[in-house]
Amino acid sequence: MNSFDFSTKIASKRFENPIFTASGCASSGQELSQFFPLSEIGAIVTKSIMSKARTGRITPRMAETPSGMLNSIGLQGPGIDLFLERDIPWLIENKSKIVVSIAGESVDEYGVLARRLRAVQGISAIEVNISCPNVENRGQVFACQPDTASAVIESVRRNIGGELPIIAKLSPDVTDIVEIATSVIKAGVDGLALINTLLGMVIDLNTMQPKLGGKTGGLSGPAIRPIAVRAIYQVHQAFPNTP
Numbered sequence: 001m002n003s004f005d006f007s008t009k010i011a012s013k014r015f016e017n018p019i020f021t022a023s024g025c026a027s028s029g030q031e032l033s034q035f036f037p038l039s040e041i042g043a044i045v046t047k048s049i050m051s052k053a054r055t056g057r058i059t060p061r062m063a064e065t066p067s068g069m070l071n072s073i074g075l076q077g078p079g080i081d082l083f084l085e086r087d088i089p090w091l092i093e094n095k096s097k098i099v100v101s102i103a104g105e106s107v108d109e110y111g112v113l114a115r116r117l118r119a120v121q122g123i124s125a126i127e128v129n130i131s132c133p134n135v136e137n138r139g140q141v142f143a144c145q146p147d148t149a150s151a152v153i154e155s156v157r158r159n160i161g162g163e164l165p166i167i168a169k170l171s172p173d174v175t176d177i178v179e180i181a182t183s184v185i186k187a188g189v190d191g192l193a194l195i196n197t198l199l200g201m202v203i204d205l206n207t208m209q210p211k212l213g214g215k216t217g218g219l220s221g222p223a224i225r226p227i228a229v230r231a232i233y234q235v236h237q238a239f240p241n242t243p
């Protein structure tokens with residue numbers, strides 16, 4: 001039975017419903033497809049992909065917290081070539097709507113990734129994960145300053161061409177999230193994804209050492225839900241027409 005219309009649009013692209021996976025929580029959908037047909041959800045947002053294959057950060061990469069978890073996966077992934085050769089065809093075969101999340105270490109890397117994706121058939125949108133350290137600027141996270149956030153989006157916009165919608169994924173680790181939203185909207189995004197994880201740290205009281213190999217990690221889960229609700233509320237107040 002499918003008598004309700006939950007469909008939604010981002011720019012020109014239509015999605016059957018607004019339920020999308022959170023990037024990094026379902027890889028490229030293979031494991032999730034054991035539980036239900038991927039065509040039943042609005043889209044699979046793939047794990048953020050970078051130009052080159054990456055092994056990620058040292059283990060342990062997960063730490064439980066009282067109401068959530070910390071992860072420091074470090075954007076482990078196959079790199080764009082293998083992703084396009086292996087994961088995209090698999091998702092298309094499984095009739096999934098695809099939102100490709102991209103991540104880079106420089107403004108140029110985001111542009112290169114956008115250029116690689118522009119001619120790929122079967123993609124419904126690009127999500128730009130700007131919560132990454134900029135190696136060209138002392139590791140400052142792109143998402144934390146309006147100028148670097150917008151520089152990334154401008155680079156993606158220039159290189160993507162056509163009408164593929166661009167979604168910017170914002171970090172809550174900022175003083176004023178509306179300021180960042182303003183900068184990426186001016187730079188040409190069609191939609192926003194809120195929120196990425198918050199930077200956190202857990203100490204093992206037995207060893208007095210950080211529990212994560214990489215020391216710090218991203219906090220997710222019920223602990224951050226009120227922060228997400230607040231951030232969405234603030235941004236929606238400022239930009240009621242931006243999905």
Ligand SMILES: Cc1cc2nc3c(=O)[nH]c(=O)nc-3n(C[C@H](O)[C@H](O)[C@H](O)COP(=O)(O)O)c2cc1C
Pocket residue numbers: 022023024025047048071073075101129169195196197219220221222224225
């Ligand atoms: C293990 C793990 C890996 C993640 N990887 C990515 C990623 O590659 N790109 C990204 O934009 N967000 C990534 N995230 C962040 C999630 O997409 C989401 O924004 C975050 O978990 C907050 O939502 P939640 O509290 O509902 O989990 C990851 C989160 C987790 C837990």
